[in-house]
Amino acid sequence: MFSHDFTFSDDIIDPGFKMYEQILKFAVHKLRIPMNLVRILLLFLSFWSFAQISAQDKEFAKRIIAELSSAELHGRGYYENGVNRAADLIVDYLKDLKINPLNASFKQEFDFDINTFPKNLIVKIDDVELKPATDFFIEPNSGPAKGTFNVLRINDNLVDTISYLDSLKKLDLSSTFLVSGKSNNRNSNLFALNARGYIFTSKSLYWRLSGSNVQKKYTSLVISDSIIPLTAKTITVDIEPKFLSSFKNNNVLATIPAVEQSDSFMVFTAHYDHLGIMGPNCMFPGANDNASGVAMLLELGKYFSANPLQNYNIALMFFAAEEVGLYGSQHYVANPIFPLKNISCLINFDMVGTGSGGLAIVNGKANNRITSVIQNLNAEHQWFSDIRIGGASCSSDHCYFAKENVPAIFLFTRGEEHRFYHVPQDRAEILPLTKWHELQSLVITLSRQWEEN
Ligand SMILES: [Zn+2]
Known part of the structure; x- marks a missing residue:
């Protein structure tokens, strides 16, 4: 069920906007007050207007x-077309908000190959069945396997020495799963041994989809340290991946034109895809990652469609395929709808549902102007207890824009109140939205100030 039959809230935002329009007309045409002065007045009114937003609840x-996090969308992955159903939901919201498409149809299609796990995913160690996402994760490029296999623990300290590798090469590993205690040691030496499968043990477990564009012959798992005993002898598995070739999905692109005719854009981005499912009984809702970012874009869309910027068009870009390797934003940067050089400022939101620990600005160091505006505004308004400025990192969708010299930052909120990253517990019911209005106010104020400077 996707009920989003809200009516546009005339009561809260519109009065400010209507008043602002009337004052603008009156001041310029009747009183003949210079435009500059009117703009200062506008700025004041916009502060008033978003102060009203903060008064709203977070409904x-x-x-x-x-x-977006509901079971009907299957974790916004590839099973049952979950990610494309999420795109349709976003388009419905944009239409309800009367926001225009940036291109002809809101959607920008592209495709890629992906290995998925819609079916059986059973793992037993010495006949003890493991729980998906609690005890183990499947590696995204894993191939199929069914049956019982030997388990052989390798000596991680020797794995790069030639004599040790040679001794392993002499073994027939065609029905053996090698166990490595170094989950980050997924090195090519190990895979060159052509074992039937690989188990990497780890303390911290979370799923990821990077590398999912191929399906290997071997089966590969990450298992919790505490679950697999040193004495483990066998592994029994029933794993049936499904490889999807040229899976079609879409970026969703919308725009709110500036009041004055303009070529320049403020761009807000957020990915809407997530990890989908890992076997039939394990869904990743991705409430914080990144339904929160999508909701922030729609909130900004709601505000700016009633209170557009004077000189900057706004673009809202909802990217697909971030979790598999930033494919959506990469596709957009290679196929932009308007010249990338017309982007004055790009803010990417990814995981913004917390905030008790402050705000982080990834790629902030390379973008002094944006960063200092944010810092100054925060010093004045005390929205966040701390603002952490980070360097460049390809950790989200700002990355390919930044590589093309677009002034692009990535904002995420920090806080211990919701620590669920890439696990099934990242659920909507428990996402606190601690600094929701503060972040919204910050971005709106930043956008207004961007025009003034
Ligand atoms: Zn993620």
């Missing part, structure tokens, strides 16, 4: 996040 955001 709009909560509804979007709950819908």
Whole structure:
């Protein structure tokens, strides 16, 4: 069920906007006050207007996040077309908000190959069945396996020495799973041994989809340290991946034109895909990652469609295929709808549902102007207790824009109140949205100030 039958809230944002329009007309045409002065007045009024936003509750955001994280969308992955159903939901919201498409149809299609796990995913160590996402994760490039196999623990300290590798090469490993205690040691030496499977043990478990564009012959798992005993002898598995060739999905692109005719854009981005499912009984809702970012974009869309910027068009870009390797934003940067050089400022939101620990600005060091505006505004308004400025990192969708010299930052909120990253517990019901209005206010104020400078 995707009920989002809200009516546009005339009561809260519109009065400010209507008043602002009337004052603008009156001041310029009747009183003949210079435009500059009117703009200062406008700025003041926009502060007033978003102060009203802060007075709202978080129901709009909560509804979007709950819908995007619901079982009907299957974790916004590739099973049952979950990610494309999420795209349709976003388009419905944009239409309800009367926000225009950036291109002809809101959607920008592209495709890629992906290995998925819609079916059986059973793992037993010495006949003890493991729980998916609690005890183990399947590696995203894993091939199929069914049956019982030997388990052989390798000596991680020797794995790079030639004599040790040679001794392993002499073994027939065609029905053996090698166990490595170094989950980050997924090195090519190990895979060159042509074992039937690989088990990497790890303390911290979370899923990821990077590398999912191929399906290997071997089966590969990450298992919790505490679950697999040193004495383990066998592994019994029933793993049936499904490889999807040229899976079609879409970026969703929308725009809110500036009041004055303009070529320049403020761009807000957020990915809407997530990890999908890992076997039939394990879904990743991705409430914080990144239904929260999508909800923030729709909140900003709601505000700016009633209170557009004077000189900057706004673009809202909802990217697909971030979790598999930033494919959506990479595709957009290679196929932009308007010249990339017309982007004055790009803000990417990815995981913004917390905030008790402050705000982080990834790629902030390379973008002094944006960073200092944020710092100054925060010093004035005390929205966040701390602002951490980070260097360049290809950790989210700002990356390919930054590589093309677009002034692009990535904002995420910090806080211990919701620590669920890439696990099934990242659920909408428990996402606190601690600094939701503060972040919204910060971005709106930043956008207004961007025009003034
Ligand atoms: Zn993620």
